[in-house]
Structure formats: structure tokens, C-alpha cells
Amino acid sequence: MPEINAILNNLPAQSGVYIMLDENKNILYVGKAKSLKNRVRQYFYNNAQTEKTLVLVSKIKDINYIVTPTEYDALILENNLIKEHKPPYNILLKDDKTYPYIKIVTKSDYPTLEITRKLKADGARYFGPYMLGISVSEIIKLIQSAFPVRTCKNTSFYRAKRECLNYHIGRCLAPCAGRVSKEEYAKIIDKVIEFLSGDNKEIEQRLKDKMNSAASRQDFESALYYRDMLQALDKLNRKQAIPFKIEPDIDIFTFATNGEIAVINVSAVRGGKLLGSENFALNDTSYQNAMSAFIMQYYDKNPVICDEILVNEELEFGGELNDYLSGKTKNKINIVCPLGGIRKQLTEISLTNAKIYLDKQAAFLLRKEDLTLGAVRQLKEYLNLETLPRRMECYDISNISGQDKVASMAVFEDGEACKKHYRHFKIKTVKGANDFASIKEALQRRLKRLAEGNSDISFSKKPDLLIIDGGKGQLSSAMEALKSAGADIPVISLAKREEEVFMPQVSGSVILPKDSLALKLLIRIRDEAHRFAIAHFRKLHRQKQTVSELTEIEGIGKERAKQLLTHFRGIDKIKSADVEQLCQAKGISRSLAQKIYAHFHKDDNTKENL
Numbered sequence: 001m002p003e004i005n006a007i008l009n010n011l012p013a014q015s016g017v018y019i020m021l022d023e024n025k026n027i028l029y030v031g032k033a034k035s036l037k038n039r040v041r042q043y044f045y046n047n048a049q050t051e052k053t054l055v056l057v058s059k060i061k062d063i064n065y066i067v068t069p070t071e072y073d074a075l076i077l078e079n080n081l082i083k084e085h086k087p088p089y090n091i092l093l094k095d096d097k098t099y100p101y102i103k104i105v106t107k108s109d110y111p112t113l114e115i116t117r118k119l120k121a122d123g124a125r126y127f128g129p130y131m132l133g134i135s136v137s138e139i140i141k142l143i144q145s146a147f148p149v150r151t152c153k154n155t156s157f158y159r160a161k162r163e164c165l166n167y168h169i170g171r172c173l174a175p176c177a178g179r180v181s182k183e184e185y186a187k188i189i190d191k192v193i194e195f196l197s198g199d200n201k202e203i204e205q206r207l208k209d210k211m212n213s214a215a216s217r218q219d220f221e222s223a224l225y226y227r228d229m230l231q232a233l234d235k236l237n238r239k240q241a242i243p244f245k246i247e248p249d250i251d252i253f254t255f256a257t258n259g260e261i262a263v264i265n266v267s268a269v270r271g272g273k274l275l276g277s278e279n280f281a282l283n284d285t286s287y288q289n290a291m292s293a294f295i296m297q298y299y300d301k302n303p304v305i306c307d308e309i310l311v312n313e314e315l316e317f318g319g320e321l322n323d324y325l326s327g328k329t330k331n332k333i334n335i336v337c338p339l340g341g342i343r344k345q346l347t348e349i350s351l352t353n354a355k356i357y358l359d360k361q362a363a364f365l366l367r368k369e370d371l372t373l374g375a376v377r378q379l380k381e382y383l384n385l386e387t388l389p390r391r392m393e394c395y396d397i398s399n400i401s402g403q404d405k406v407a408s409m410a411v412f413e414d415g416e417a418c419k420k421h422y423r424h425f426k427i428k429t430v431k432g433a434n435d436f437a438s439i440k441e442a443l444q445r446r447l448k449r450l451a452e453g454n455s456d457i458s459f460s461k462k463p464d465l466l467i468i469d470g471g472k473g474q475l476s477s478a479m480e481a482l483k484s485a486g487a488d489i490p491v492i493s494l495a496k497r498e499e500e501v502f503m504p505q506v507s508g509s510v511i512l513p514k515d516s517l518a519l520k521l522l523i524r525i526r527d528e529a530h531r532f533a534i535a536h537f538r539k540l541h542r543q544k545q546t547v548s549e550l551t552e553i554e555g556i557g558k559e560r561a562k563q564l565l566t567h568f569r570g571i572d573k574i575k576s577a578d579v580e581q582l583c584q585a586k587g588i589s590r591s592l593a594q595k596i597y598a599h600f601h602k603d604d605n606t607k608e609n610l
Contacts, residue, residue, distance in 0.1 A: 011037040016067040025063045027087040032078040050259040052285045072320040091284045099129030100136040110175040127196040131276030146206040197270035248270035253491040254351040257285040265354035279357040304329040355497035372415030375517035389465035394525040396469040398533035406534035421458035424536045436477040443481035468493040575600045
């Protein structure tokens with residue numbers, strides 16, 4: 001460790017970001033510090049480190065750092081570097097999860113209730129977010145049971161000739177037929193807003209009145225319905241009950257770890273009522289590093305609409321995070337570690353949820369890591385690869401007797417399928433069923449796009465390992481493509497029968513243990529490439545048959561058939577279109593539209609004649 005000691009001794013005592021690298025200069029971890037010298041040294045000289053941190057330290061072979069003018073700049077730079085490089089030991093919110101809100105456009109003459117996941121500065125009222133444990137659809141159902149709020153999508157009013165069914169059963173005031181004024185309807189919306197803001201008295205009384213009225217009419221089915229709604233309201237009240245004297249908007253973040261994995265629980269309080277909570281599993285077990293990074297990433301995906309943020313421990317960069325979040329909203333955000341009172345109780349409830357989830361999911365999460373990153377590390381060892389194959393691309397060919405040949409590219413990152421990076425190639429230059437030449441063409445085109453710096457999110461990334469579905473022949477074709485492109489990328493092939501791995505410069509095959517995670521990972525990505533190739537081949541084959549069917553019509557060639565399919569998005573919609581709708585497609589005259597319509601409605605004419 002002499003080289004690391006030299007680096008540690010020369011670290012500055014200023015704020016900045018440190019970047020930990022492995023032996024192949026791959027980024028393992030990015031962190032921030034108010035004093036780079038003090039923070040980085042803790043990794044190597046702190047006996048209280050977690051097991052996860054000890055594993056990280058064992059892989060560190062070099063450390064880079066960037067000094068920043070301020071601690072605030074360090075916070076921002078760390079967040080940007082994590083999102084750009086996705087280091088395996090940093091936390092990264094991989095999903096794009098956003099939460100549902102109830103939206104009411106109060107400026108509208110007769111507002112409706114909408115469920116949305118995007119907040120806009122449009123003057124509408126938004127209520128939420130509704131997390132796990134609180135169903136937004138159930139809340140809307142409750143509202144519509146108690147208040148006669150319209151559910152239709154009408155934008156014009158006073159024009160309907162008759163009222164809809166909801167009006168006759170007391171569920172709507174029929175603004176479409178002019179049965180209610182804007183002022184009367186606005187009063188109903190005000191009551192709905194009061195309920196969504198935390199006042200349940202009005203909705204409870206309305207449901208009781210409706211239940212009693214239905215019972216007195218001996219309409220027992222309706223009475224039971226309103227009774228069920230009252231029970232749902234009571235259940236919701238119990239879930240949301242918090243003894244606040246005021247009605248604050250608070251987000252709560254608490255952190256729990258067992259040294260191997262960590263969990264952050266997120267809870268939302270709006271108007272003094274709990275709107276649910278959710279747990280997130282992390283691979284960073286350091287509270288100070290993980291919590292601030294998580295909060296920043298969370299609010300990159302979700303709007304900041306709270307006044308306070310509660311955490312279960314003081315944050316080293318709490319002040320800087322305050323400034324960052326306040327800059328994302330018009331309000332001043334305060335991050336607080338409460339010492340007592342109801343806020344402390346809320347934090348403890350959230351922390352308890354995090355610990356329960358941690359205990360239940362520990363085995364599952366560790367097993368998942370074994371199957372993903374663990375399998376990637378094992379594959380590196382078995383195949384003696386120089387670098388960790390974090391991004392793997394697998395290629396397969398699909399065709400029938402050389403017709404409609406397609407190549408698929410399935411992509412795995414850190415051992416998990418990255419489906420948004422999947423791509424396919426329609427083989428253009430190969431004649432007949434020649435899988436070897438098809439593999440070569442597909443790889444040449446892929447490598448050309450990499451060399452050109454293609455803007456496509458998938459083609460712009462260099463793979464750490466190429467996997468070819470097949471044996472030695474397919475591997476040789478892939479190596480020819482790499483050689484002609486001047487690309488230096490490790491490549492292997494995987495043969496189906498015995499699941500043998502073939503590698504360049506290795507005379508025989510490499511047999512991985514049948515129960516190894518590495519082999520199971522290779523089989524998963526190979527099967528994904530095969531499935532993706534078959535699916536695209538079938539799509540092309542169906543499209544070809546459809547084009548062929550359309551070209552049977554006089555005046556329809558291949559190009560015009562494709563234009564029709566693009567316009568109508570499928571043969572079924574072309575068949576169901578009338579002459580006027582067909583005329584709207586590019587290049588379709590009325591006479592041609594009549595021929596298309598007649599072609600698909602021959603049976604109708606026959607039935608009429610019978």
C-alpha cells in the first residue's frame with residue numbers, strides 16, 4: 001500500500017470530490033469532502049468501517065481528486081459525476097419512479113379530478129405525492145362517492161341535449177346540460193380541496209347522509225356501497241392520522257444498514273397527514289455519503305413541494321443541501337434532525353420501517369447482488385478478463401431459409417438487462433442463410449457507429465465484453481469484424497448444446513461450472529438476445545405479409561403500402577377505416593380509397609346480396 005500512502009499524505013485539506021479507481025482505472029466510487037485529506041484517510045485508518053467499505057478499500061489502487069472553490073460546489077460536482085459514471089459502489093436510483101398526484105385545474109369553469117405524475121407551473125392545485133400504502137384511485141373514488149364532481153372529459157357545456165346517467169343517480173350536477181352554475185360547482189370543488197387538504201368532516205357527513213337516505217328508500221344496495229365508502233374513509237384516516245396541531249408539509253428520510261446493505265425509507269406528510277412511505281435498497285452503507293446523494297437524486301426525479309425535510313442523523317453537508325433544494329423551489333427548505341416532539345416520533349416510525357424492510361430483504365438483496373455484479377466479477381475471474389465486464393453486448397441472428405435476416409443486440413449492465421439499450425439490425429448485404437457473414441455485418445455496423453461517436457445512447461457506449469451466440473465459426477466472424485474496425489474489445493462465443501465458451505487464442509472450449517453464477521449470467525444474456533432477435537424477425541415477417549396483402553389492391557405498390565401502415569399503425573385499422581378516413585392518408589385519392597375499402601369489405605357486399 002505504499003503508493004496509496006503517498007497519495008494520502010499529499011491530499012489537500014480543502015473541500016472537493018475524490019474519485020477511487022481500481023487497477024484498470026475503472027471508477028469504483030465518488031465522494032465529497034469538506035476536507036479531502038481527513039475524509040479520504042478515514043477509509044484506510046478507521047477501524048469502525050463496514051464490511052462493504054472494507055471490500056471497496058481492498059480494490060482501490062489509485063485516487064484522483066478535484067478541489068472545489070466551496071463545499072456547495074463539491075456537493076453539486078459529486079452528484080454530476082455519480083450520474084455520469086455510475087460507479088458500482090455509489091448509490092444510484094436506477095428506476096425513474098415518480099409518484100401520483102391529484103390535479104385540479106381550478107381556473108377551469110367546471111374542474112375534474114386528474115391523476116398525474118408531472119407537476120407543472122400551470123396554476124392548477126396539486127395534492128400528493130401518494131406513496132405505497134395510500135391508493136390515489138381509492139381517494140378519487142371516495143371523493144366521487146361523496147361529491148357530485150363530473151368525471152367526463154367534456155370541454156364544452158350547456159350544449160348536451162340530455163344528462164348522463166351519473167346525473168340521474170346523484171353523482172354529477174350535469175354542467176354539460178346547464179344544470180349547475182359555475183359558482184355552485186366551485187363550492188363543491190372547494191369542499192373537495194378541503195378534504196384533500198386534510199379536513200375529513202364534510203366528506204364523512206355526506207357519506208353518512210347518503211347511506212341513511214338510501215336505507216330509508218330501501219335501496220339497500222346503495223346503502224351498502226356508502227357504508228363501504230365510510231369504512232374506506234375510516235381506514236384512510238387511521239393510516240394518515242398524525243396528532244399535529246398545525247398542517248405542515250414534510251418529507252422524511254431515514255437510513256438503516258447492517259454493514260452489507262442499506263435502506264432509506266421515504267415518507268411524505270402533507271397538510272399534517274401521512275400520504276404513505278416507500279423503502280429503497282442501496283449499495284452504499286455510509287450514512288453521510290449515501291443520504292445526501294440519495295436526497296439529491298430523489299429530488300432530481302420528484303418536485304420539492306415540502307417545507308421541511310427530517311433526517312435521523314445530522315448531515316455533514318446539510319447546509320449546502322438546504323441551499324441546493326431551496327434553489328429548486330420558491331420556498332426555503334430546512335433539513336432538520338429532530339430531538340423530540342411529534343417530528344422525532346415521525347422520524348422514529350420511518351426508521352422502524354426502514355429496519356423492518358432491511359431485515360426482510362437482506363437475504364433477497366444479497367442474492368440479487370450475487371446474481372448481478374457478483375456474477376460479473378466471477379465471469380472476469382473465470383475468463384481471465386483484464387477489466388470487469390460491466391457492459392456486455394450479446395448478438396444473435398434470426399431468419400427462415402435466409403429470408404428477413406435480422407441481428408439482435410441485447411445489453412446487460414452490471415449483470416442486469418438494460419432493455420432501453422437493446423438494438424436490432426436488418427441484414428442488408430448477406431445472401432442466403434449465412435449466420436457467419438450476418439454476424440460480421442452486424443458487428444461492423446455497430447463498431448462503425450461507436451467509432452463515429454454516434455449520438456444513440458446505446459451505440460455511443462463501448463462494451464467491455466462482446467458475446468456471440470454460436471461456436472467457433474461465429475467467433476471467427478466476430479474477430480474479423482473487430483480486426484477490420486481496429487477495435488480492441490474482448491469477445492467470446494457461447495454454444496448452445498453444451499454451453500461451451502469459446503475464446504480467441506484458446507484452442508479448445510472453456511467449460512464453466514454448471515452451477516456457477518457466471519455461466520447463468522451468460523445464458524441469461526444469450527437467451528435475451530435470442531428472444532429479441534426472434535421477436536423482431538416475426539414483426540418484420542408479419543409486416544412483409546401485410547405489405548404483400550395491400551399490394552394485391554390495384555394502385556397500391558410497396559411504398560404506398562408502407563405509407564398506409566405508417567399512417568394507420570396497423571392493417572386492422574386500415575380494414576376498419578371508411579373512405580373518408582382512407583383519403584386522409586398521404587397519396588390516397590378518393591378513387592383509390594374506394595378500391596381499398598371495397599377490397600376489405602367484399603364479404604359485406606356478399607352478405608347483403610344474400
